Amino acid sequence: MNDADNRPVADHPFPRFSDQELARRRRAVHDLMEEAGVGHLLVYGSDRSGSAVPWLSEWPVTREAALVITPNGDDHLLIQHYNHLPNARRVARGVEVDWAGPSTMSRVAQLLPAAADQGIGVIGPLRARDHQLLSESVGELVYLDAQYTRLRLVKSDEEIERLREAARFSDLSVAAIIDQLEPGMTERELAAIVEGSYLAEGATNHIHYFATTPMASPDTCVPAQFQSTRRIEVGDILFCEISAAYWGYAGQILRTFIIGADPTPLFVELHDVADDAYDAILSVIRPGVHARDLVNASAVIEERGFTTYDDLVHGYGGGYLPPVLGSSSRPNLPVPDLHLEQGMALVVQPNVITPDQRAGVQTGQLVVVTGSGADSLHNIDRGLGRIG
Known part of the structure; x- marks a missing residue:
């Protein structure tokens, strides 16, 4: 699990939210997943858009980022490009960070081999071809963007x-x-x-x-x-x-x-x-x-x-x-x-x-x-x- 380091928030070279704040966000997302009846959640961003990725991991989206969340398991952040990986490992928190490989969605599908029975939630601007690849690989996708937006209305x-x-x-x-x-x-x-x-x-x-x-x-x-x-x-x-x-x-x-x-x-x-x-x-x-x-x-x-x-x-x-x-x-x-x-x-x-x-x-x-x-x-x- 990548927590970058244990220095106090104020001493870190990158701006940081507190552990308590990040835990609050993660609990809110887990509750959202439970209400939607999904066992896994894909949070996606590309070309510097997709606010849910940094909200949950503190990694600003660069070329592409896919965060796979499983409430009772490790969370994985897959990123593009390969040369962004060292910086992502320093910045991101609470996630395992790895390169997404030649195809981001193919790598996501590998992380979700048994997810079809539990349901897959999605937050973020998923492209049509990526939707098709995941649907064929792991089952029906449930889009939760509206629910995520409601989480963001009231600020901490x-x-x-x-x-x-x-x-x-x-x-x-x-x-x-x-x-x-x-x-x-x-x-x-x-x-x-x-x-x-x-x-x-x-x-x-x-x-x-x-x-x-x-x-x-x-x-x-x-x-x-x-x-x-x-x-x-x-x-x-x-x-x-x-x-x-x-x-x-x-x-x-x-x-x-x-x-x-x-x-x-x-x-x-x-x-x-x-x-x-x-x-x-x-x-x-x-x-x-x-x-x-x-x-x-x-x-x-x-x-x-x-x-x-x-x-x-x-x-x-x-x-x-x-x-x-x-x-x-x-x-x-x-x-x-x-x-x-x-x-x-x-x-x-x-x-x-x-x-x-x-x-x-x-x-x-x-x-x-x-x-x-x-x-x-x-x-x-x-x-x-x-x-x-």
């Missing part, structure tokens, strides 16, 4: 502290933008400022989305996922969505800045409405509140003649989690029948735009539901900012 105290650290790194990037951005820089240089602010402390990029456009003739209403060669000029507006990640957890902060000029009346109004919507949503967040109440709280957006493009609110911390909510004028999914619970993490992020979708702003941040309201994990001032 240790998870909240990890989110708080990730939020601090995300704040560093916004502070660096305020300090270092100059007219004439490209959006790509802006991305370099963001990543350079936290890399030396061990954080990595999760997302950095930007929109830059002239306030006098705007042509975009929501931050873009990829940066262009466009140069930022005096009189532009910049709005951004930034998440620095720290070992499986990311912050999320959304801010809007004007560049070297006074804001136009349109952007003042857009941001005033965004601030009002954010404050109204935050004022209703508490345990027991229904998801629809968050949407209803944002009515000021439509009352002022505007709408939204991005999500209004979404769950966070271990994935893009429920509730995912649009405003009343831009619903993207039915409002789920979900009540907030203490310990849930939410991103509140009103992206207020004009109906013609030519102008917009965005503000917001990651918060945690407390016993009496919401606690923001970020410390960068809100409001329409100015650079230069």
Whole structure:
């Protein structure tokens, strides 16, 4: 069984959750398996996605990772590629770590020769050909992704502290933008400022989305996922969505800045409405509140003649989690029948735009539901900012 070493958590070269926290997660998964009637569980991730693998083993998925869990036996973590094996053996905890061989799913099937009678649960983005191989080799698969998602909705105290650290790194990037951005820089240089602010402390990029456009003739209403060669000029507006990640957890902060000029009346109004919507949503967040109440709280957006493009609110911390909510004028999914619970993490992020979708702003941040309201994990001032 690979526990890396026995040094205290604080002394380890890699971030660590406590033994008690990992045991809590493992118990929750064993209970999930028992409820589903499965004797084995395959937890799968590939191409740096699949949050359940690091949640249970602390190994971040690189090319491919398959974690085979048996409640009364040893758990096995199979990884790709072979040269990742030494690092995985140092980082992963509570599992036997091995190379997956030429075919990951063929190796998984070898570990489950007698599993058909007990049932096999699966969490993660299994490909169709891998599903077929395993079904033919070991029997019917039972997908437990929805049940796993429910496990991730309410965060432990240790998870909240990890989110708080990730939020601090995300704040560093916004502070660096305020300090270092100059007219004439490209959006790509802006991305370099963001990543350079936290890399030396061990954080990595999760997302950095930007929109830059002239306030006098705007042509975009929501931050873009990829940066262009466009140069930022005096009189532009910049709005951004930034998440620095720290070992499986990311912050999320959304801010809007004007560049070297006074804001136009349109952007003042857009941001005033965004601030009002954010404050109204935050004022209703508490345990027991229904998801629809968050949407209803944002009515000021439509009352002022505007709408939204991005999500209004979404769950966070271990994935893009429920509730995912649009405003009343831009619903993207039915409002789920979900009540907030203490310990849930939410991103509140009103992206207020004009109906013609030519102008917009965005503000917001990651918060945690407390016993009496919401606690923001970020410390960068809100409001329409100015650079230069």
